[in-house]
Amino acid sequence: xxxxxxxxxxxxxxxxxxxxxxxxxxxxxxxxxxxxxxxxxxxxxxxxxxxxxxxxxxxxxxxxxxxxxxxxxxxxxxxxxxxxxxxxxxxxxxxxxxxxxxxxxxxxxxxxxxxxxxxxxxxxxxxxxxxxxxxxxxxxxxxxxxxxxxxxxxxxxxxxxxxxxxxxxxxxxxxxxxxxxxxxxxxxxxxxxxxxxxxxxxxxxxxxxxxxxxxxxxxxxxxxxxxxxxxxxxxxxxxxxxxxxxxxxxxxxxxxxxxxxxxxxxxxxxxxxxxxxxxxxxxxxxxxxxxxxxxxxxxxxxxxxxxxxxxxxxxxxxxxxxxxxxxxxxxxxxxxxxxxxxxxxxxxxxxxxxx
Ligand code: AMP
Ligand code: MG
Numbered sequence: 001x002x003x004x005x006x007x008x009x010x011x012x013x014x015x016x017x018x019x020x021x022x023x024x025x026x027x028x029x030x031x032x033x034x035x036x037x038x039x040x041x042x043x044x045x046x047x048x049x050x051x052x053x054x055x056x057x058x059x060x061x062x063x064x065x066x067x068x069x070x071x072x073x074x075x076x077x078x079x080x081x082x083x084x085x086x087x088x089x090x091x092x093x094x095x096x097x098x099x100x101x102x103x104x105x106x107x108x109x110x111x112x113x114x115x116x117x118x119x120x121x122x123x124x125x126x127x128x129x130x131x132x133x134x135x136x137x138x139x140x141x142x143x144x145x146x147x148x149x150x151x152x153x154x155x156x157x158x159x160x161x162x163x164x165x166x167x168x169x170x171x172x173x174x175x176x177x178x179x180x181x182x183x184x185x186x187x188x189x190x191x192x193x194x195x196x197x198x199x200x201x202x203x204x205x206x207x208x209x210x211x212x213x214x215x216x217x218x219x220x221x222x223x224x225x226x227x228x229x230x231x232x233x234x235x236x237x238x239x240x241x242x243x244x245x246x247x248x249x250x251x252x253x254x255x256x257x258x259x260x261x262x263x264x265x266x267x268x269x270x271x272x273x274x275x276x277x278x279x280x281x282x283x284x285x286x287x288x289x290x291x292x293x294x295x296x297x298x299x300x301x302x303x304x305x306x307x308x309x310x311x312x313x314x315x316x317x318x319x320x321x322x323x324x325x326x327x328x329x330x331x332x333x334x335x336x337x338x339x340x341x342x343x344x345x346x347x348x349x350x351x352x353x354x355x
Contacts, residue, residue: 003171005163007179010040013134023178024135028142030175031056036063038152038166039139040180041131043104043189043206044159044312045166046075046149047174048139051085054118057148063173066155070238071121072148073106073189074128077140085115085126085146092216093194099215102132104185104206108193119148121237125195135180151188152177158244158312158347161186165316186309187339191236192219201225202236204339206308225342226333243346246315248279248323250348254330255355261289263355264327268292271325279318281328283307294321298329304336311340315347 006027012020027037034056036049047063049056051074061068074085079097082089086109093107111126120126131137140147151159154169163179170177190205192212200220201209212219224234234240253260268278268291280292283301296314299306318326330352333341345352 001172001175003167003174004176005167005179006176008135009180010134013138021138024138025142027139027176027178028144031139031143031147034059035175036060036173037139037143037176037178038163038170038174039136039149039178040163040183041075041133041136041149042184043131043187044161044183044185045152045163046136046147047152047166047170048075048143048147048149050143051075051119051146051148052114052116052144054116057116057118060148060150063170064150064153064155066150067241068118069121070150070241071123071127072119072150073191074115074119074126075136075140075147075149076128076130076145077137078145079130081145082109082128085112085128086110087112090194092199095216096192096194096212097130100207100211101130102137103130104132104189105129106189106191106203108191108195108202110195123237125193127191129189133180133184135178139178156241156243156245158246158315159188160316161309161312165313184309185305186312187343190339193235196220200235202234203239204342206305206336206339208335208338210335226338226345239346244312244315244343245347245349246323246326247319248326250315250326250328250344250351252328252330252344252348252352253355254352257286257289259355260329261286263353265289265291267325267327276324277322278325278327279321279323281314281326283329286329292327294318294323301331304331304340307331308336308340311343 106129152166160166161183190207191203278292280295
């Protein structure tokens, strides 16, 4: 299969640029005809197919190499379309939609008959999101209203935040890639399950627990998310798989900055003697402390949005550079830091050491 690559910016969509409109219409046709198109959203690049067509969902799992018990998120562009694919939407679902849609929040509801089990990994519930990226919204409309879209990476690899990483993983496997430039947020959406008595966060993201609680009161968080030793199985089927992982061996090093630097520099010398290439993920504040083959700056410690945006790109760069051992600083687990640490812990297979 030849993968067509087109460049469409959000600005072109905003201005109704005729070439961009034409490209999106064509992309919509591909999806309506059962094909797959990767497209930008505000979180990461998505790999889209018709959510109501079981064959399309099958193709998504195949293109990603994703286990078929790991359900897909259905993306919509209009609030009224929520009724088509769900049943029993609780009042707080409407409240959250008013506050956070379009945006990086995914909500889980009971599914309607319209949604095939292939899309929901066999579950009776469906995950729904209305993205705010204009290109994504235009594509959803052109494709008939319902796009199933996981992140556009090979299963287990870091999610793509640039089209070149989509191409790296998906070239020859899908019909089209819409290159919309760099992604705004860089981490996947927050997922909240509204089918339980008390709403529960299944995956932390840009919309934090604090932001949700300010709107709907008490929200629980799936305890398995930050705890690698937990014997419980995560409630979001996908969270049980190792994810977001670079090819090199990643370890998170937590402690006083001096101790972290000593540990990292010692590790570097040992690995260097053994002929291994070492990379470090460092905050701006500590950049000068480290010795390694490559020290990458993830941003200022206080700038969590900046850190979130850089994380997957840095993990991919270490892959490109064939870095064998990667050591990362640790981050706070409040606010958006929770999403950052959740992804970093998963990427490290929960390998975190205290020094
Ligand atoms: P991705 O498509 O890579 O962003 O991953 C989607 C995440 O949403 C995975 O962790 C899925 O397991 C989770 N998910 C999707 N649908 C459901 C659902 N109905 N119930 C629980 N988790 C879900
Ligand atoms: Mg993913």
